[in-house]
Amino acid sequence: MKEIRYIRAITEALSEEMARDEDVFVIGEDVGGPGGAFSATKDLLEKFGEKRVKDTPISESAIVGLAIGAATQGLRPVAEIMFMDFLTVCMDQIVNQMAKMRYMFGGIYKLPVVIRAPCGGGLNAGPQHSQCLEAWFAHIPGLKVVMPATPYDVKGLLKTSIRDDNPVLFIENKALYAFKGEIPEEEYLIPIGKADVKRKGRDVTVVATSRMVHQSLEAAKSLSNEGIEVEVIDLRTINPLDKETIFQSVEKTSRLVIAHEAVKAFGIGAEIAAMVCEEMIDCLDAPILRVGAPFVPVPFNLENFYLPNTEGVVQAVKKVMAY
Amino acid sequence: MKEIRYIRAITEALSEEMARDEDVFVIGEDVGGPGGAFSATKDLLEKFGEKRVKDTPISESAIVGLAIGAATQGLRPVAEIMFMDFLTVCMDQIVNQMAKMRYMFGGIYKLPVVIRAPCGGGLNAGPQHSQCLEAWFAHIPGLKVVMPATPYDVKGLLKTSIRDDNPVLFIENKALYAFKGEIPEEEYLIPIGKADVKRKGRDVTVVATSRMVHQSLEAAKSLSNEGIEVEVIDLRTINPLDKETIFQSVEKTSRLVIAHEAVKAFGIGAEIAAMVCEEMIDCLDAPILRVGAPFVPVPFNLENFYLPNTEGVVQAVKKVMAY
């Protein structure tokens, strides 16, 4: 095992996959040189050369379109979009083209495209650089949506995403880029669509994603001191959703809290709550509570009021316990 | 009262508001001449002249951007985007600009922009011309999302939307354009954010939107013959959501089914189910079921298998009744 930052785990995954498969290339704004805005692609240009590390103009639709076209011919592009908020300037390519092409054309294409994009607040980056929009993409058939929370998961899942023959939206979290964690020295993969029970517990299930996984673990720790044992499930993949792991846990705990950083209303927590309510309502001993952001744009300097946090999870858990 | 088609009710609303307020103008592709792809703006060019009926290039981002800028200066643009699927080519303008501008700039602007766009299948228009994407926009603070199902509602709500000082995404349904219904001769308005109980019933609440309102009413009719009395709530507005009307009904019926044409997974039905499950789970006598499209792109010629329909609502209602 070794300790590594989330951002460097991404770099390792890219580097390993590029070494393993000559058809993998990275493309995006500033991905050469210093390795993009957050240095995810650092040193790849030196290692793999200009053929496989493609610096582009600021033209997100062209970036994604090129990736799609190249993928129809067997290449395996990994496109970087600098902030998740900028996916808005290439939504047609993602949603109407990439997601639908295989279906629309009768299955003739595989589309092994990965689009990496960081979500989230915590950096005081303001309303146009802090959003969590995973719910949009989870609503679109044809895409897979991956959203890892730890260095270990980000590396294993990015490697798997690159090997997947379907388009994958790979949502990183910029507030986690500097976060450190252990990973094995040797190669490993993590399957897409498999949630991870990050902490076992008998009383309440907390399903969380991305940064909120860490807040939930913190919450679980402090609640444990009060005798409440929380099971924390890190979803890791938003689509396909690992219903089984969630359901098994809820069956055991009978209490569910969902925590994500995205705006609560119409977020992915709604789907999880609705699924449980549809298929196992009788298991529930309490309402399903959701912890998410309020219905306002992400403010520059009021993030401390805006961002869902540990305390929010603690309160929600206590509420379902007290019910 | 008079009988009118849904599409002509739209035209009337536009025409009346343009006559009433000189700052209202329509803008979009082909909106002059024959009045756009679906003739919504028919005859407006003749009536109001070129100043107020603006035919544009095929440049959706420029259309929406212009509307936003004009709105900051007190004009009241009504932009037409020909199919809801094409909102993907101007998402940044809608989501990062229009929705956030008031908040982002400390409240200095009012943004009375209406974007009209038709959703939905039923015309065999294929995967890129049939989507229902209302869930995306409902997730974005700063937008209002309106989605009427009848000529009466579409007229009254479009008029109110034009008078609203906030950006409104006004989602029409192209399969309903030819649908006929009664409206008053005299002027009327319908408030945004108010659901409509389209049929009263004691046994099951069905919350529906757009085309599925009609399917739900049909379902209710046939179920009534079997002694099941369904209450059909037409949401009419997705955001703000009329929680009160939904909750009151569920309190009475204790059973909830939600029906929309959008893909079921991560659709707006999830939010409604989650809300109910969060705040009034103990009222429920059965799981909350959702009727929505399967997780596949909209197929050209398999719409009969794809589209959520009356039978789907009937089945769901029977299931919650039998529970």
Next chain:
Amino acid sequence: MVKRETLLEMFYLMVKVRRVEERLLDIFAQGRIPGFIHVGIGQEAVAAGVCSQLEPNDYIFTTHRGHGQAIAKGIDLKRFMAEIYGRRDGYCKGKSGSMHIACKEMGVVGSNGIVGGGIPISLGTAFASVWKGEKRVTVCFFGDGAANEGTFHESLNLASLWNLPVIFCCENNGWAQFTPQKVYMKLENISARAGSYGMVGVTVDGDDVLKVYEEAKRAIERARKGQGPTLLECKTHRWFGHFAGDAQKYRPAKDIEEARGFDPIVKFQRFLIESKYINPEYIKTVEAKIKSEIDEAVSFAESSPVAGEEELFNDVYV
């Protein structure tokens, strides 16, 4: 000079595209095709002039008005027709219809229902060709209206910058749906926009198949030799409405009449006859052959079943 076989091939393709679309209008008017279709009658010279000189493994991208290019690129008429009918044996198993024909074997990468939506993707096949050291060129067809979408701009810039082997073929029929060109852009020649990217731009009479052939040849050669992309604008005329059933009330009758005066088939046929390449007898044979191909395609399509519910769930993911 253009070789005789090529001339005859182009003639055949033009007549074939015309007759197929005439038949489609017919069938559509009878309500036998679901959804909507867009025909390019009057624009056949562009597809024939360009596609007749492409290799089978070259790539093309087409639009909602893409029947002609796909046929000229050599797709199978039966599966094409079945797709438009929405039947199981169609190219997309009936799931996509007229607007979304694709045929991997013949390099028809895909038709697109989003105006300008295919342009960015065409960069990718061109990129892959260079990557693999192949000499395959990509032709991306789009309309005059599409030249005002942001994707046009982003894509042409990137293609020129990276010297990609792609020909951006703008089929300028003077109309974007119900709106004539002068209402939505100031320039007369879209090819002038090539200058914004340091790219070669040419405008050609798109109703003259020989001229299209010639300029397309240069563009294709440039691309194949690694000399970069071309913006090739072919000025042509749309005879019918935007979609089948559009009565073109917004369009002066004179304009339609004039458009029909530019008939590329009449023009080319006259040339071929005057130059003694063909005679009226030959034309009859060609027409007969085409008719039987179309008959066969239609009956193939009509006898192919609509897929069952199980097909709904196929091909969303690998």
Next chain:
Amino acid sequence: MVKRETLLEMFYLMVKVRRVEERLLDIFAQGRIPGFIHVGIGQEAVAAGVCSQLEPNDYIFTTHRGHGQAIAKGIDLKRFMAEIYGRRDGYCKGKSGSMHIACKEMGVVGSNGIVGGGIPISLGTAFASVWKGEKRVTVCFFGDGAANEGTFHESLNLASLWNLPVIFCCENNGWAQFTPQKVYMKLENISARAGSYGMVGVTVDGDDVLKVYEEAKRAIERARKGQGPTLLECKTHRWFGHFAGDAQKYRPAKDIEEARGFDPIVKFQRFLIESKYINPEYIKTVEAKIKSEIDEAVSFAESSPVAGEEELFNDVYV
């Protein structure tokens, strides 16, 4: 000839912008400002040359690197600074920071964090001005990198087509974040793209405030007279990194040194002194005045509180 007051005003603005941004770099390095900031040190002549001749009710749109233009347009330095600090008395109540300054009274319609995001919106204020029969012009600032976004294309086409009174002012500093111009476009002059829209395009030495002034004057006059938009490219130099804290390791030291050699303030100051408009004493006075303005702004900002939680929910809807 340019009037003396105008010359002095431009000088004042350039020095003010420079000193404000120097102070911002300082404060930022001390960790007193949250988030990130982008300074335009070295580019002051563009803002001053353009904005000094705008009326208070003319409109400007700015970008992430927009301090200079906003200051030159006349916003209040105290509220500006408070916004960058994220404080309650900032222009946006502290909710948006450096990237999103807006001031309705002074026509700073809004700064934008999305590259190319403001360009379409600038059409709207220009449209409204024509609509109301006012003679207000709109200046939309953006960078060289932004000229490859689709919105640039769509917006310039529409502006030209409708003859809108807008000046598209491309502040070309040769870099888009970490990437130099030649890596992302073939053309040297972005103004050449004006031809794609039938618009006037001009490139000017953006480090020479008099040249900027002159060309901007023509463009503004054209716009005010209803003669349509202009694409005005000002070639200038970015001295510092893309954002404060960016050490520019990707950039040759020589390039940075050269950039600093183009100092627009040094150049203009020399001219003013040689032409006897000012003397060293005058400069000292200006510097002193600016220093006290900045000191005042900083202490205003630092003594303004951060808004409370209740502010979180304000201004989402009317």
